[in-house]
Amino acid sequence: MKALVTGGAGFIGSHLVDHLVAEGLDVVVVDNLSMGDLHNVKHQDEVTIYVEDVRNEKFMQQLLQEEQPDYIYFLAAVASVADSIERPAETHSVNQTAVFNMLEYIRKTNLPIKQFLFTSSAAVYGNLPELPKKEDSRVDPLSPYAIDKYATERFVLAYGELYDLPTVCVRFFNVYGPGQNPSSPYSGVLSILTDCLNNKKPFTLYGDGSQTRDFVYVEDVIQALWLITKSDTEHEVFNIANGNEASLNAIIETYEKVAGTSLQIKKAPGREGEVKRSVANIGKLIKLGYTTKWSLEAGLSKYWEGA
Ligand code: UD1
Known part of the structure; x- marks a missing residue:
C-alpha cells in the first residue's frame, strides 16, 4: 500500500508520515517547505520526498500517474486564519484550487484510490452560538481561510458522491506538539508560546485572552x-x-506552571476574522474507537520536555 502526503514535511504531516511508515506503507511526500522542514521527516531513507508546490498542476498529475497512491492525505495548506487575511489569493490557490485540481484529475483518469482525505478546520464553524460543535452544526466561515476550507470540503464530498470517489474530510481543531514551526507571526499559538518561554521573548496576546x-x-x-x-x-x-474548551488565558497559566517560568505578555487588539469560542463534540470519532490519550497538562508537559 502506498500513501501520498501533501505537506508531509510540515508539522502534522511529518507525524503522519512517521506513523504510516511504522504501519508498513510506502510513503511519498510533496512539500514546498514554505512552513515544513525536511528535518521533521524522521525516516528519510524510507520515504520518497518531492520538494514541490501542490499548485504545480503538471507535476502533481505526473506524480499521481507515476506513484499511483492508494491513500492520499491532503495536508498542504496555508494554515493560518490571520495569514489568509493578509494573502487571500495565495491561500485560495493552495487551500482550494490545488485540491480541486487533484480531485478533477482523479475523476478524469479514474485513478484507483482507496481514500482521499482532506484536512479542513474548526474555523468553518465561525461564531455561531451552538457549542460544542458537531459535524452537522451550522457553519459560518468568517475568513478567507475558513471559506476555502468549507468550500473545499463541499467539493471533496460532492466529488465523492457524484463520481463515486472514496473521499472523507476532517476538521482539525487546534493541534499542537513537537515540530510546529514557531518562526512566523502566523504560527500556531502554542509553538509561539513555547518559543517565548524558552527564549524569554515577550508574547503578544491578541485580544483579552478569553477566546x-x-x-x-x-x-x-x-x-x-x-x-x-x-x-x-x-x-x-x-x-x-x-x-475540552480552554481559554487562552487558562492555557498560558497552565503552560507557565508546566514550564516553571513566567511569560512576559504584550497586549494587542484582537485579530480580525477570528473565532471567539471553539470546542468540539468528538462523539463521531469515539464511535470509530478514538480515545484521547493526552490531556492538555500531559500534552504540554511532553511538548515542553522536548522543546
Ligand atoms: C488554528 C490553526 C488552524 C486550524 C484552526 C482550527 C495554526 C496557525 N492555525 O487557528 O490551522 O485550522 O486552529 O481551529 O495552527 N494568538 C495570540 N498570540 C499569538 C498567536 C496567536 O494571542 O502570537 C491567539 C490568536 O489570536 C487566537 C489564538 O491565539 O485567538 C489561537 O491562534 P492560532 O494558534 O493562530 O490558531 P487559530 O486561529 O485558532
Missing part, C-alpha cells in the same frame, strides 16, 4: 487519522479534537 480553543496533542490527531483510514469511511466529516 477559547480545543487543543489536541498531535499524537491523538494521528490516532484519529489512522482510525478513519482503517474504517474505510467515505463521504463523511469528522471533528478531530480533544473535546
Whole structure:
C-alpha cells in the first residue's frame, strides 16, 4: 500500500508520515517547505520526498500517474486564519484550487484510490452560538481561510458522491506538539508560546485572552487519522479534537506552571476574522474507537520536555 502526503514535511504531516511508515506503507511526500522542514521527516531513507508546490498542476498529475497512491492525505495548506487575511489569493490557490485540481484529475483518469482525505478546520464553524460543535452544526466561515476550507470540503464530498470517489474530510481543531514551526507571526499559538518561554521573548496576546480553543496533542490527531483510514469511511466529516474548551488565558497559566517560568505578555487588539469560542463534540470519532490519550497538562508537559 502506498500513501501520498501533501505537506508531509510540515508539522502534522511529518507525524503522519512517521506513523504510516511504522504501519508498513510506502510513503511519498510533496512539500514546498514554505512552513515544513525536511528535518521533521524522521525516516528519510524510507520515504520518497518531492520538494514541490501542490499548485504545480503538471507535476502533481505526473506524480499521481507515476506513484499511483492508494491513500492520499491532503495536508498542504496555508494554515493560518490571520495569514489568509493578509494573502487571500495565495491561500485560495493552495487551500482550494490545488485540491480541486487533484480531485478533477482523479475523476478524469479514474485513478484507483482507496481514500482521499482532506484536512479542513474548526474555523468553518465561525461564531455561531451552538457549542460544542458537531459535524452537522451550522457553519459560518468568517475568513478567507475558513471559506476555502468549507468550500473545499463541499467539493471533496460532492466529488465523492457524484463520481463515486472514496473521499472523507476532517476538521482539525487546534493541534499542537513537537515540530510546529514557531518562526512566523502566523504560527500556531502554542509553538509561539513555547518559543517565548524558552527564549524569554515577550508574547503578544491578541485580544483579552478569553477566546477559547480545543487543543489536541498531535499524537491523538494521528490516532484519529489512522482510525478513519482503517474504517474505510467515505463521504463523511469528522471533528478531530480533544473535546475540552480552554481559554487562552487558562492555557498560558497552565503552560507557565508546566514550564516553571513566567511569560512576559504584550497586549494587542484582537485579530480580525477570528473565532471567539471553539470546542468540539468528538462523539463521531469515539464511535470509530478514538480515545484521547493526552490531556492538555500531559500534552504540554511532553511538548515542553522536548522543546
Ligand atoms: C488554528 C490553526 C488552524 C486550524 C484552526 C482550527 C495554526 C496557525 N492555525 O487557528 O490551522 O485550522 O486552529 O481551529 O495552527 N494568538 C495570540 N498570540 C499569538 C498567536 C496567536 O494571542 O502570537 C491567539 C490568536 O489570536 C487566537 C489564538 O491565539 O485567538 C489561537 O491562534 P492560532 O494558534 O493562530 O490558531 P487559530 O486561529 O485558532
